Amino acid sequence: MENAVECSIEKALNIIGGGKWSFLVLRELFEGTKRFGELQKAINNISPKALTDTLRHLERNEIVIRTAYPTVPVTVEYSLSEKGHALHKILKEMKLWGGLNGRNIRGCLNSFCNIFNVNEPFFMGKR
Amino acid sequence: MENAVECSIEKALNIIGGGKWSFLVLRELFEGTKRFGELQKAINNISPKALTDTLRHLERNEIVIRTAYPTVPVTVEYSLSEKGHALHKILKEMKLWGGLNGRNIRGCLNSFCNIFNVNEPFFMGKR
DNA sequence: TTTAGCTAGTATAAAATTTATAGTAACTAT
DNA sequence: ATAGTTACTATAAATTTTATACTAGCTAAA
Numbered sequence: 001m002e003n004a005v006e007c008s009i010e011k012a013l014n015i016i017g018g019g020k021w022s023f024l025v026l027r028e029l030f031e032g033t034k035r036f037g038e039l040q041k042a043i044n045n046i047s048p049k050a051l052t053d054t055l056r057h058l059e060r061n062e063i064v065i066r067t068a069y070p071t072v073p074v075t076v077e078y079s080l081s082e083k084g085h086a087l088h089k090i091l092k093e094m095k096l097w098g099g100l101n102g103r104n105i106r107g108c109l110n111s112f113c114n115i116f117n118v119n120e121p122f123f124m125g126k127r
Numbered sequence: 128m129e130n131a132v133e134c135s136i137e138k139a140l141n142i143i144g145g146g147k148w149s150f151l152v153l154r155e156l157f158e159g160t161k162r163f164g165e166l167q168k169a170i171n172n173i174s175p176k177a178l179t180d181t182l183r184h185l186e187r188n189e190i191v192i193r194t195a196y197p198t199v200p201v202t203v204e205y206s207l208s209e210k211g212h213a214l215h216k217i218l219k220e221m222k223l224w225g226g227l228n229g230r231n232i233r234g235c236l237n238s239f240c241n242i243f244n245v246n247e248p249f250f251m252g253k254r
Numbered sequence: 255t256t257t258a259g260c261t262a263g264t265a266t267a268a269a270a271t272t273t274a275t276a277g278t279a280a281c282t283a284t
Numbered sequence: 285a286t287a288g289t290t291a292c293t294a295t296a297a298a299t300t301t302t303a304t305a306c307t308a309g310c311t312a313a314a
Binding site: 146147172174176177180199200201 | 300301302303304308309310311
């Protein structure tokens with residue numbers, strides 16, 4: 001277990017989270033404070049467990065702040081810490097790139113697949 | 128299977144790859160053209176299968192260009208396409224953030240775990 | 255002429271992670 | 285009493301990732 005050397009990109013990735021949902025949770029929280037149910041509705045196909053795990057991970061890494069209010073039933077709000085807000089530039093560049101380079105590619109590949117009757121090549125695995 | 132709506136961030140993430148290795152492969156390729164063996168050596172703990180899968184994925188999405196030379200044994204080089212180069216800004220911001228916010232956190236948490244004898248809280252799962 | 259070594263991978267099974275599904279507490283509203 | 289709310293947890297099943305060994309097609313050394 002030699003974790004000695006770790007570049008800044010690895011550091012960032014490890015803190016943000018290896019999971020595939022972190023960036024999408026962050027995307028939602030950049031819009032402002034949100035509740036569990038709102039996040040679940042906004043993020044397509046995320047399971048409550050995956051959401052809980054992602055939020056806990058981000059919380060432990062001081063990116064997300066969890067605030068529980070003693071209402072009935074309990075109300076829990078999630079927001080970004082300062083460190084979390086600092087991630088905005090990454091997301092911004094990602095959005096820019098996705099907007100410029102992501103156009104129709106998925107649709108094209110899906111069409112390709114349909115026409116030639118081959119496996120969906122877009123993701124590395126099945127969904 | 129409704130893939131109808133997809134924000135730019137999702138587009139970017141889907142193209143870059145859900146896998147946990149894509150960003151690290153990209154990091155290496157920003158340094159210039161590299162070969163399979165070089166990438167494997169440079170990226171800690173990546174298995175040849177994971178590397179192959181990641182490279183194929185990036186290739187299919189036109190981010191990485193694979194060039195095979197008919198030498199003996201065969202020589203294969205991987206480099207970034209123009210679209211791949213355009214990802215540089217994302218990586219740059221990630222590196223910046225990681226440099227500023229990633230310092231010692233892992234070490235601190237590991238120490239915390241040792242002292243209080245709790246599970247490693249840094250990753251979402253076990254490694 | 256066996257032996258080992260190289261590159262760029264595959265094949266397979268085992269391990270780990272992620273998902274789906276159902277269920278929980280502790281209430282409120284009807 | 286019944287259904288509905290929120291923020292989750294538990295469990296097993298499905299999927300993904302990893303480890304391990306193996307391949308082709310050569311070269312270079314002993």
